[in-house]
Structure formats: C-alpha cells, structure tokens
Amino acid sequence: MLTVTDLVVKRGARATLDGISLSVPAAGTLAVVGESGAGKSTLIAAILGLLKPATGVITWNGAPVRAARPALVMQEPRAAFNPALSLRRSVMEPIAAQGITLAEGRLERLCAGLELPLDLLDRRPAQVSIGQAQRAGILRALIAAPPLVLFDEPLSALDAVTQKHTARLIAEVQAEEGFAALIVTHDLGYAVAHGDRIMVLKDGQVEETADAQTFALSPRSPYCRALRDAAISLGALGAAA
C-alpha cells in the first residue's frame, strides 16, 4: 500500500503541490488526472525521491518509499533509453544494479505479455517504433518486479489505436505481476477506463477523489464536470448510447 500524507512541494515561494494525500492499495490502480501545470509530474518526482518535498510523508507498507524501489514508465518512450546502447542493456540495468538473479523464463514471459519479440531487444531505440519503445520501457520497469510502478503520461506520445492497445497490455501484465500502479494522465477517458479510483489535481491541490465509475457519471465539482464534458466532446468518453 502506497500512502502519501500532506505532501507539500515548494519551488521558490510557490507551492507546486499543496497538501496532497492519497493511497494506492497493493495491485490497485490510482489515476491522477489534471491539466498541464497542475503538479502531476511533481507528484511523481516526489514519490520517486527525485526531489525533496517541503513537508509530507511518503511510505510503502509503512517504510520509506525508496526501499520499495518504485519504477517509472516515462512519457517520451525513446528518451528512457540511451541511444547508443541496445534495448537489452538498458532493460537489464535494474537487474545488474540491484544484483537480482532473473528467474528462469521471466524475461521471455514478460516479453510475450507485452508482445515484444525477443530479438527486438538487441536493436537500438532508434530502430524500433514508438509503440515498441514504450512497451520496452514497461518491460524495463517490471523486470526487477517492483511492488509499485509509476506511469507519467505513458500513452500521450502514441496514436489513438496504439494507446488503447498498450493500455490493455499494461492492465494484463499488472493482473499477472500484481504491482500497484499510479498513472498520471491528462486523458480522462484513459483514467476512467483503466483506473480503479481517480484523483483530479488542479493547481497543486486535490480537487476531487472518487472511484472511476461514480466520477464519470456524476463529478461533484464544476471543474471536474467541465473535465468530464470535455472528454465526451473530444470523444475520449463515449456519450450515452
């Protein structure tokens, strides 16, 4: 269980995150939705320990979150890989760094689950499609079997069809691996379709938290209603038949 209590992050005098509290149960999925500048990426950076919050406690099962070695799937698929190295070398970095011995057939099973041909791993990032690069990024995040995986706008660089396809693969491999997922996205459709619960961020504060279905049907605050209606208008959420 990931718990974040009263997280405040300051950039100079401005609070980019002002008192955020949330929790993600083991194998659960929380979708954090917000517009650009709402503080979504700051939240991820704070949880990963990439920046020091002013106040607030972030724990995994009570212990500091760093101990759980959370993994990250990034927005720009190719940026997560060193252009000069083969995908395999980068995917194996967590294994080498943490001195883990890979279980028999784990790599093959994960590659199958993510529809990644094994020989693809021997190519460079520039020699694979953006969709394949993102799936390799997911493989890298899962290889060391972390209990918590963070997704920062994982689909926004992909086109519509590949987005839905990749989202389905993430859900399937999560069911198998059982990690907790915190997905940050501006696409409310994706959040409602794949998140158990939804948290809407606005200007560094929590606007509303609800489980996915009730949020889609009856968002409480006017801002959340506007978000939901925009998603319908843009075709992300199918209007009532």
Next chain:
Amino acid sequence: MRSVALVVTGLVALAVLGPLLAPYDPTAIDIPNRLSGPTQTFPLGTDALGRDILSRLLYGARWSLGLAFLISVLSLIIGTSVGLIAALGGRIADWSLMRATDTFLAFPELVAAVVIAGLMGAGTWSLIFALSVTGWMRYARVARGIGLSVQSRGYVVQARLAGMPGWSIARWHYLPSLIPSLTVVWTGMFARAILGISALGFLGFGVQPPNPEWGAMLLDARVHMRSTPLQMIWPGLAVVSCVLAINLAGDALRDALAKDGQPG
C-alpha cells in the same frame, strides 16, 4: 571520430619520428653555408647560423606538436573536471566555478600566456603552465553544458532509479556523450596550442634557443626577409598544414555529431 584519430596519430608520429628522419644535427652551426637557398645538400636551405632548416623543422615538430598535444590534453583534464563538478555539484558550485571560469576567460589567452611565460622566465615548463592555465576554460563550458543536458536525460533518471552506482552511470551515460563533443573542442584547442606555442616563440617567450621551434624559427627568419624570403615560408607552412589538418578533422567530426543530434 576516425578522421580525428587518423590525423592525431599522423601528427604524433611526425613529432616522434621527425627528429630521426632529420638528415643533420639541427644545432650544427656551419657559418660558411649560412643563408643558402634550397640546395642538393640542404633541401630547404640553411638559416643565419648555417643550420639545416629541414632538420630544424623536423626537430621542431617534437616541440611544437609534442608540447601542443601535452598542453591540450592537460587543459582538457582541468577543464572537463571543472565543467563536470559545476554541472553536477549543485547551484553554489556551479555559480562559483562558472565565475572562476569567466575570470580566467577575462584574460585573453595570449596576453595571459605572455604575462605568465614572461614572468616565470621563458622556458618549456613556463610555456606548458602558461598555455594550459589559459586553455581549459572552453572545455569547462562544453563539459558543463553536456553534463547539465545529460543529467536531465530520461535514461539517466532511469539508471538512478534502477539503483545504478554513480561511477557506472558516469561510465555508461556521461562519457559516451562527453567524448565526441570534447574531442571536437580538443581539436580546436590542439590547433590553438600549436599557434600559441609558436606565437610565444615568436615573441621570444617560448621555447628557448638552440631548441628548434617553428615560432622561434620564424622570428629568426624575419630579420633576413629581404635576402632569403624562403626561409620564412617553411616554418609557417609547417604550422598551417598541421593546424589545418586538425581543424578539418575536427569539422568532419562536428558535422558527423550534428547529424545524430549530439550537442556540438
């Protein structure tokens, strides 16, 4: 990268083998044959003291190229470490080191070199110190630029999250993008070092006689410009050909890098 390696090995070979190929002893004075134009025995003629110019040029290669190689590598090491510490050491280190770099940059390289060489007394060591102390700043800026840009790259964040130790992140992620760009700067600085050594030689603060050095040879040749103009051409040509070879190799590498998006 291959073209740079080719040119550099060529020049280093010239510096090492040069003296062995020299037909005569570069310091052998032969007054009767002084200031002779190109002849059978002296293909490039002789200088005011009758010393064979070809031999002096070949011996001079050791001083001009060898020293330039040493100086440019020394300033590479100083500059890169300053640049990387500034990039990775946090804001205060960054600000103070960059102001130190600016302070050194405020000394125009040659003026500073002349001051240092002059005050420390002309000689090889003061030359090396003068040109390295005034040559490292460009490396520092390039190394800092690359350090900052690589630090924010996705794959470096991923490596840190994976728990990779600092040295292996440096080895696998910082070095590969540092080496090509620093090589481009290095070719420029190697060329500037050659020019610097010969310029100081020309001003009389560089390598001291009787050691042959291209700049100093030009200084001697200047006096006899009217009688034996050719004597002035050879050292200049030697400097130009070496520097041009390095510059062209550096440009080729920079264009190759620009194509695949490395910071130039």
Next chain:
Amino acid sequence: MITAIGGVLLRAVVVLSGTAILTFALLWHAPGDPAQAIAMARFDALLSDDVIDQVRQEVGLNTGFWQAFWAWLGPLLRLDFGYSAVTGRPVWPDLWAAMTYTFPLALAGLAIGLALSLPLAILATKRPGGLLDRAAVAIASLGAAIPAYWLGLLLILLFAVQLGLLPAMGARTPAHAILPAVTLGLGVAASLTRIIRSGILEARGQPFLPALRRRGVAGQAVARDHVAPHAAIPVVTLFGLELAFLLEGAVLVEVIFGRPGLGTFLVTAITARDFPHVQAVVVLTALVFVLVNLATDIFYRVIDPRIGAEDA
C-alpha cells in the same frame, strides 16, 4: 528584468575582482626578484644589493601580499593607475597613448573582418552544402589555421619588400596601418564566417518557418524578420568572445609590425617587471571582456526576455 541586470552586474564585479587578484598574485609569486629586475630596467646596470633593497622598499614589495594588493587596488578603484615602477611616470597617460594605437587598429580589423565574413556567410548559406558553402568553410578553416604573425610577415614580404607599395614597420602615417589591419581583419574574417554561417543555418531550422511560408509570407520577409533575429543570438554570443581574441590578435600584430600600442607596452613592461604597467594592461583587457559580456547579456534580455532563467 531588474534582478536579471543585477545578476549580470554582480557577475561582472566578481570577475573583475577575480582578475585583479589573479594578476597581482601572478606578479607577486613570479620567480626571480622583481625588485632586481625593476632596478636593472631603471638604472640599466648590474647593481649592489642595497640599491635593489632601496628599490624594493620604494616600490612597496617588502610589505605582505594583501597590503601590497590593497595599496595597488585602492587607487585603481579611483581609476588612478599609479606610477610606473621603472620610469616613475604615471601609468595612465602612457597606457592611454598605447590604447590610441591599439583600439583603432582592432576596430579596423573588426570592420574588415565583418565586411568579408558577413557577405561570405550569407552567400554560403544560400545553398547549404553547395559548392559555395563548402568553399566558404574551407576558406574559413584555412584562415583560422594561418597564424596572424605569419600572415603579417607574408604581407610585408609581398607588399612592402617585393612590391614596395605599402610601408611595413612603425606607425608614422595612416598608410602604416593598412597591412596590420588587413592581417588582423583576415584572421577575424575566418572565425566570423564560421560563426555567422552556423548561426544562420541554426536559425533556418526553427520549427515555425514552414508555417510562415505556407501562410504566404514572402521569402525575403521571412529572412529579414524571422531568420536574422534568431541567427543574431548565437552570433552575438560568439562575437563577444571574438572581441577578446581580437585584442589578443592586435597585440601580436603590433609586435610584428613594430607598432607602438598595448602589445609593445605589455611586452616591455613584462621584461622590466614593471608591476603597475602589466597590471594596467591586464585589468584593461579584463574590463573590455566584462563590458563586452555585459553588452551581449543586455542584448539578450532585449531581443528575447525569456532567456535569463536558464543561464548560470
């Protein structure tokens, strides 16, 4: 905007004081006994120790490092460059006289450099990679490879010695300035061509340019209103650095052509260990460097106010 300018001024002060300390430390720790060198330069003969000590005491070399430094820096802040350790005359008039030779020469060199490099770079970038472009790059590389002092000697050989058209040495008549200015100008032209060319090519890569053409904006207007300003930013930065090298080139050219100016002023001052003179030249060059940097920074803030946060 104010804090940005403040930041730039702070940087200038720090750099200037750094240079002053560095120069003084350099002179102070230089091997050999400065007092003896000054005494020899002053009386032009080998001297007994007591005369040297008397000179040492007079020039203030016997006090501690920091006292001597403040003794020098204090008046300097009031633009009083003090007195020459050798001739005893105030430093400033001689320095000013030297500057009246060097700066016009440097500016003439700059003018020639710009006059050659600007058109060459613009022509070269008409068709990137074309014949003219490769030729321009080759000329620039060649120009950068030719040492200024050798170029000077060749010009003297050709125009003064062989053709006898132009005077070579000294600075009696304006005609004397032609060859040195051309020598300096060709060197500057070589590096400026490379800088302006890369600036233009970089500006041509801006993402919004295709949309402008598709909107029907005339090619000429695109070049003038959009490519030029974007090209100016990298060019001005490197131009600032080039100005520092320009001064260095001028010093060298003065020595070749035997012209009075900062070059000879500095070289003689060094050999004579004339502390105040050497420091005056170095602080002057540092001031020029800092002022040039200040100008380029302000130019940035005017042309693109977004810049400011990133640069350290």
Next chain:
Amino acid sequence: MTLSVTGLSEIRAGRTILHPTSLEIEPRGRIGLVGSSGSGKSTLGHALIDDLRAQGCSVAHVPQSPDEALDPLRSMAFHWREAEVALGLVPGSADQAGLFRALRIEGGDLRKRPWGWSRGMQQRFVIAMALIGSPDLIVLDEPTSALDPIVAAATMDLLSGFPDGKDTAMILITHDLGLAARRVARLLVMQAGRVVEEGRTADILDRPQTSAARALSAHRNWIALPC
C-alpha cells in the same frame, strides 16, 4: 466552388509515401482525414495545400502546436499584420475583432509575444489568423494534441460552429477517430500512404469495411458511459 485535386502522390527516398489520390471538397464541407501515425495523412494534407494553392485557391493551415506557427521573438500584433500583408490585404483591414470574439481570445494583449499567452489562446490565435480573408479551405493538423482537454474541447466546438455565412471548407487531420467522429460529415481512412476507405461518417463508424477503419472505429473512445 468545389475544390478538387487529382493524382496527388509523393515519393521520398525511393519509397512512395503517398499513392496517387484524388479528392473533391464541396464548399462548407467538413472532411476528416483519419489514420494511425505513419499512414501518410499529414503528407496528403500538405500535398493538398500546395496543390490547391498552385490552382490559385486560398488555403489556410493550422499546424499541430503553436510552436510550429509562431515566432517567439515577434509580438502577436506583428504576426497578425504579417498574415494580412501575406494575403495582400491592407494591414488592419481583416475583421480582427469579429474573429477574436468568435474564438474567445478578445482579451489577449497583442503587444505581448507568443509565450505571454497560454497555449490554448496561442492555438486559437493561429486559427483566427488562418481564417483571415475567409479562405476557401482551412486544414487543421491534430489541432488538440498540444492543448489541455477543456481548452481543446472549447476550441473544437468553436470551430465546428464557425464560419457561419462563409463557405470555408474544413479538413481535420487526426489519428483519433473519436475526435473527428462528432465534427466531420465525411471520413477518409488512410493506411500506408493510401486512402483505404471513404464515406459518410455514420456509415464508417457503424459498418467499417477495411481493417484500418475497423481498428479506428473500435478504438475511437476509451469507454462508453452506461447512462
């Protein structure tokens, strides 16, 4: 008048990235050019613009993001005046107030530079600029991809309700069938540089024939709301 192009194709580095394609666009027509990335839809769009312009029609183009349309060193007023001059109009003659009101950016300070405006307002400024002198056709390339949802939805609503009274036709290039479905009358589905299916929007959504159309239609939105 009806705009028509015939046999548009493009070959790059030896590969045909756009097979010969012809197209009819009626006045006030609304067409969606839909396909996954790499299907050649942008190539067709750009070829279309250049070809129609060669025929003398006035065609406006709205790039994907404001960064590909506005020069950060020039003020918004400068861009507007420049667009007017480019269309041969006298500066100040375009109905700026009307266009700004219609696209809800009348509050924008024209003296500022692009980065002084929000991305949403910048994109709508680019659209307004494209609508100067009511062109025969306006081509929008993924207009919502650089915008936040609420601003994107508002922008698209403004566009579909616009330009009343003028016969400007609109082409919407996008990889998201869900976005196009509600705003265009006809759809062209592209795959591997070829138009593989064409027809009225409702027909393609309900009875897609080709695999590309089926995939686009099946994945057009994340989830259908039950109510």
